[in-house]
Amino acid sequence: MVSREDPVSGITRRQLVRRGIVGSLLFAAAGATAAFWWPTRRRRPRPGLRVLDEREAAILSAVADTVLAIEPGVPSADAVDVVGRVDALLARSPGDVQREFARLLHLFENGTTGLITATGWTSFTAAAPASREARLRAWQTSRISLFRTGFQAMKRLCGACYYSSPVSWAAIGYPGPPDLA
């Protein structure tokens, strides 16, 4: 084994202490952000959705397009209704999970996080495609474990919700389940 980093955590203990603090600051920042966006009570879900509001739906849709690399000839995340599918899953999940996921979306959108990951000050939805990719890449490989966790949450949900839909199958050559009749 030639890896220089600690095989277990991927970072040294001193860094861990420091990042632990940064990590909690980020959670606090996310909380503050959330408080800014939802002054006292939560916004209403977007019409047709049960949990995500207008803004959260927009962030998620932008994340999904980037994760799924929508290119000409393949259905967009909206065509597969990734947002609606994630929302349906959230609706069946405990309230804490719903709040954490909403918080994650706001944290990801937030320009401050962009500064911390050195990927620019603009919010995610306002950023150009290349800079959106850079933001996701920074979270994917971040030394801050909270960001890696957040990346996985978004990637897995988008991947699962998109590719479970028959609409997505033609573009990847999956013929669908066999006909047993």
Add this chain to the structure above:
Amino acid sequence: MSAGAEIPNLVRGRDIGADRILDADVAIVGSGPGGSIAAYRLAAAGARVVVLEEGGYHTRPEFRMQEEWSYPTLYQDHANRATDDLSITVLQGRSVGGGTTVNWTTSLRTPPTTLDFWKRARRVEGVTAEALAPHWDEVERRLNVHTPEEGEINENNRALLDGAKRLGYGFELLPRNVSDCVLTGMCGLGCPVDAKQAMHLTYLPDAAAHGAVIFANCRVRRLTRRGRRVTEAAADVLDESRDRPAGPTLTVRARTFILSAGAINTPRLLQRSGLPDPYRIVGRRTWLHPTLASAAHFDRKIEPYFGAPQTVGSHHFAIRPGRIGFFLETPPAQPMLAGLAHAGFGPEHRRAMKELPNTAVLIALLIDGFLDEEHGGTVGERGGGRLSFRYDRGPALAEAMREAMKTMARIHLAAGAREVVTFHEPPLRLRTERDVARIDEASVAPNRCGVFTAHQMGGAPMGEDPGIAVVDSRLKHHFFDNLYVMDGSVFPTSLGVNPQISILGLSSLAASALAKAG
């Protein structure tokens, strides 16, 4: 093929309109292999048995091979269960039949080396291959366990066979519990032709034929005790469409209680009920066979989503003294599971998905729990009554992860793969043996490399020493006279093989002894 008849004496949550209190001889929590065979043994011996299952009752007409329906409906936490940091994806069944409704049919007995280790290191007594043999014989007959024919090996499994052969690694054909299998490959989504001999088609109807009553959508919240006895189990009736308590409760008073809610949930129920745990061992030492995956692109069609999964396996690297061993199998790969599991995002993820028809997939299951440095998983609670689950990683795990990934890459390259794509974040692309060495450099820190588990074990281990074991070798709780655990949570370490036959054999042994004792 079975007629797909409903289990008699099965009550769904929606049929329970008001609070109910029941009396029984035996109350069993959970209807996976552990609970189902215990229900059958005890009902056949004349006991009035009640089984409480939190999942729904789902059968063939609903199994339409759609991931978007099956995963949220038939898996724990709608298939979103994971460690707290999301670094290990936990696939675990949750319906009448438990994991057997969705599992991949591999049917292997516990390796003798594992049984010997338990005896030597964990003071397990009487759980021997000889004692288990008659139970295994009967289980294998009932579930029609048999070795697949040559012609049933799909291209995905063929790649493992070819690669292992070329490299001189041992491999074997893996027995399966199926009758008249038509090789759809959709085992993980609920068998669409009732070929898989899951519990809802075998031991549960057998138990019901002897009078056992099975309640679906009933989640046991807690056990109540008096002195050294458990007196009742209180369950919430769930509204299946919202997966929330519907209002009514179901209370079962019984002479004997058997917890078969599976690893993670059985220890959690013990904790939630506040049962004594002076040595703080409940929910610790949870083992997962932490599972690494590797994908390989070929120049020919593989169609890893069709054909029987896991017909070929290799235990060549199972025993690595002083290190964590691993075994190799070949999973099914339908688009949703692939989309969730593939590393990367954007163009690299899309490219991997477009290659799916030409992709072969291998998994390496790490045999955890045998080294002193390992602590395994810990079950607990975080805010809002939510499950907390963490898994401890030491240097031995990192070493085994890397070795396992290198081995899988070598096998696929030897089998003629054009390139191997790893599950690192971001993924590595490997074309030659020289490339394989890059795995040594890549991070295996949490969430830098995909890890999965479909085999949860431990958390309420058996053994004669109450300082390290929750139940004794007959699976009775050390501190309660009428409380038993019969499921995967009693294993003191992981197994080194897929768990269902071990769980069935051991629960059968313990339930038969209990039935005899009366």
